[in-house]
Amino acid sequence: MKQLNKELEQLIEAALTRAIHDGDLPEFEIPPVPVSPPKRLGQGDLSYPGMSLAKLARKNPLEIANLIAATLPGADFIDKIEVAPPGFINCFLSESYLKRQVDRIIEEGENFFQLDIGAGQMAQVEFVSANPSGPITIGHTRNAVVGDAMARLLEAAGYEVQREYYYNNAGNQMIVLGKSLMLRYLQRLGEEIDFPADYYQGAYLVEIAAELAAEHGDALKEAGWEKFKDIAEARMFQWINRSLAAIDIKHDRFYNETSLFESQQIWAVLEAMRENGHIYHSTHWEGADDEEIADLRSKGYQPATWFRSTTFGDEKDRVMVKSDGAPTYTLPDIAYHCDKLERGFDIAVNVLGTDHFSQAQVVKHGIRALNMDPEPIHVIFIQMVRAVRRNQESGEYETVKQSKRAGDFDTLDDLVAMTSADAVRYHMLARSPNSQLDFDVDQVVKQSNENPVYYIQNAYVRCAGIFREAKERGFNDDGADLSLLGENELKFIRKALELGNVIEQAVTNYEPHKIAFFAHELAAVFHPIYDQVRVLHSEVPSEVAKARLRFYRAAGVVFYRLLRLMGMSAPERM
RNA sequence: GCUCCAGUAGCUCAGUGGAUAGAGCAUUGGUUUCCUAAACCAAGUGUCGCAGGUUCGAGUCCUGCCUGGAGCGCCA
Structure with missing residues (x-):
């Protein structure tokens, strides 16, 4: 799948090179020409601010923009180019190109926007x-x-x-861990022991000690701390893996x-x-x-x-x-x-x-x-992350205590138990790493029904739902004529085609959170469309229904890809 | 004292030097005879911490300051 902004950037560079060669513009080194989607309707699908060239080319920005627009090489994805003051070059995508991409998306499937930036690396x-x-x-x-x-x-x-x-299984900490477990074990056997303050205080060691006592009785009484270190390390390793596996890591x-x-x-x-x-x-x-x-x-x-x-x-x-x-x-x-x-x-x-x-x-x-x-x-x-909850009386946020008591939520296991793996993943990802994160436990738990997590997943669920219903009715999208798709569906395709750029930005800037925001934006484009563009409805002609069903097949592919990129599940039903 | 991060709507946060700064949550009102309500439609709120500077153009870049956080160990 093409990254259209990259394609257009190359075309603009080609136009500039040619303009300089033809003497329409003075000699200058062509800077990067970043193309991005504009914010407003009527400004096209991709836009480049030509004003930035005014100084280099020593020319009125509007003139430069007009020159580029006039000499821009054609491409199958471009419908038209417009120039807007003070010097924007706005590109409108071709409808037939967009409609064709529906089948391309389905062909690519799980490899939708699989890029080659890092090929061979x-x-x-x-x-x-x-x-x-x-x-x-x-x-x-x-x-x-x-x-x-x-x-x-x-x-x-x-x-x-x-x-x-x-x-990190070397160093003093592991010795302390082994000794901590040993003392807990001896305590369990009934010995009076003064447990040092700088040893590991967690209740989990007490539990492991209890299990050891149940299993081995006092057989380990004379074993050194090394033995307990090995036991503790093995148990911790298991625990860590199990916790991570619960969020698919x-x-x-x-x-x-x-x-x-x-x-x-x-x-x-x-x-x-x-x-x-x-x-x-x-x-x-x-x-x-x-x-x-x-x-x-x-x-x-x-x-x-x-x-x-x-x-x-x-x-x-x-x-x-x-x-x-x-x-x-x-x-x-x-x-x-x-x-x-x-x-x-x-x-x-x-x-x-x-x-x-x-x-x-x-x-x-x-x-x-x-x-x-x-x-x-x-x-x-x-940056630091805290589990917080709002105090009912004061309305102030308070840090959840670093206690291991049940009911506090400061471990991964607790978070998953109280919410879900998908909710944990989304909320942890949907923030710039540079921002401190207050993980509002009550919000993620209590409002889990009106939560961005499910908003995104529901988009996939809805796509899957149509196909379930279609199958029951013996309807399919064989021979769909994509030219019957309307402006609503194209809106979604336009947005979906930005994914390649999002992936590239996330990778080159090391900002994985961008994918989470994009997923939410795409879902926000999808749901209103789904509300209006029906497939299995008596007023929808069969040919149109086929085209729309094909569209929802593509939409499902896109959401599946996005959910997997975030490490979230793509459920067929809510 | 020094280094790094942050400060944007009531709250939690997005925001590639570009056009009229955006989401979610919270609040208010509405929406389905046939797949869709974990949804949709509508309403509202801003000194982008403060002050300068650079630029055709600054939430974004530079300088100074204010506030909050992290670090500056013969700890790991």
């Missing part, structure tokens, strides 16, 4: 990557939804996509942080950075002021291994290996991204919460310190 999306120390929270959920939608859009753009989860690969230790890769990376002259050994970083040095000294630190990240614009240097010999989190993270780049991805998208902002910068500095180009890496930063 590999893309990776690393997302979620939550520490395996507890449930998937509402914050992870937003990350998961955005990352998966990004992956689906990259696939639609033609990339071969791998979904990866960086599994699966990763192709779980990349274990521990593998970077086992393979010695972290030390190889550190050595390479050292060879490039970016590593030094000291009690404090080179640019530290007296106050900072005094602070570090008061903590009694021995010398540590520092990365001179300030070379690459960082505000201070960073510790790679602590004075006790253990690496910080940053070193394996650099090694991991180094490994990613060596795997040859043309694009490596990384979805992170803004609390990882500094960390991500340091990783990029580290990649440069390895003399590698971090350009393929692109980070989508997700």
Whole structure:
């Protein structure tokens, strides 16, 4: 399927090139000529503001627009070109072209607007990557939804996509997790234990401990924390996968942080950075002021291994290996991204919460310190998300407490249980990642009947419904004459043909939320049409009904494609 | 103190430097003899945080300021 705005852009460029060649315009470098759908009726279907050329061409904008309009090469999709003051070039699409696209849409089916922008290229999306120390929270959920939608859009753009989860199963946190479970188990066996405040407090560990006690009795009493760490990690891994699967998210690969230790890769990376002259050994970083040095000294630190990240614009240097010999989190993270780049991805998208902002910068500095180009890496930063609900008395929004008690909604499992996988996905996606998101639990739950989620899905349901009814009546769209379609149906086709551009915008700008808004806009075009354009109605002549039935077949294809791009289900009935 | 994000309708938010700034929710009133009511039609609300600047043209770009959020660890 053609991206018509791109086609028109090329035609305008051709017209300009020719005008310059013919001497109708002075010599100048032709800038990009962005074509977009105008906002108002009567301004055509695609529009280009020719005013932007006035200065370059040293000519009255209206004259330039007229010149372009007069010399624009023809194309099968163009009906007419109009010029509007002060210099807009408005393109009206050909009706017969639009009608023909109904069959094209049906032919393409699930590949409707499958683009070739990324043909032959590999893309990776690393997302979620939550520490395996507890449930998937509402914050992870937003990350998961955005990352998966990004992956689906990259696939639609033609990339071969791998979904990866960086599994942080090394480091102190896992030891604490193992010890936390061990203490809960011993508590369950009746021992009096003072549970440390900095251990994992979640009730889920108490539950797992109870299960272990039921299954093994006191047989694990003498087992070390390592045993409990393995048990806890396996349980967390299962839990995370199950939660994500409930919203139709699966990763192709779980990349274990521990593998970077086992393979010695972290030390190889550190050595390479050292060879490039970016590593030094000291009690404090080179640019530290007296106050900072005094602070570090008061903590009694021995010398540590520092990365001179300030070379690459960082505000201070960073510790790679602590004075006790253990690496910080940053070193394996650099090694991991180094490994990613060596795997040859043309694009490596990384979805992170803004609390990882500094960390991500340091990783990029580290990649440069390895003399590698971090350009393929692109980070989508997700702003904070809170579950909120309105206080009935004050009318103010309040944050849902970070408690694991039943009735609070701060995990993915809770959100899905209270709403639906589709509602969670849509609401998490339909927001710019740059905006903080208040997920209004009551709104998504209570108003689930008048919700954009179902508004979009209902469009597909309605298409499916017509075919069910037609089948019962023994009616079909064989031999449909598309020329019988009316202006209403064309309105929908025009809008649907924008999908290619939406996918491209979403991919090139790393803004997957655009697809969610487009889906809603398209549904808003569809429903009024459906209300008026009937198929199985006594006043509709059989030939017209066939054409309309064919149209609804195409509309169903478009909505199916959209719903799948958002990772939502396409139900046949509500 | 420094870096990044945000500030647009009562609320939650869209908005490629272009033409008269848009949705949903909430509010009010209406709509189906034959597939469609989780739908449709109609009504209304704006100092686009503030002040300058660039431009033929600024919600969009630049500078300063105000407000809210995230970060700036020998944590992960």
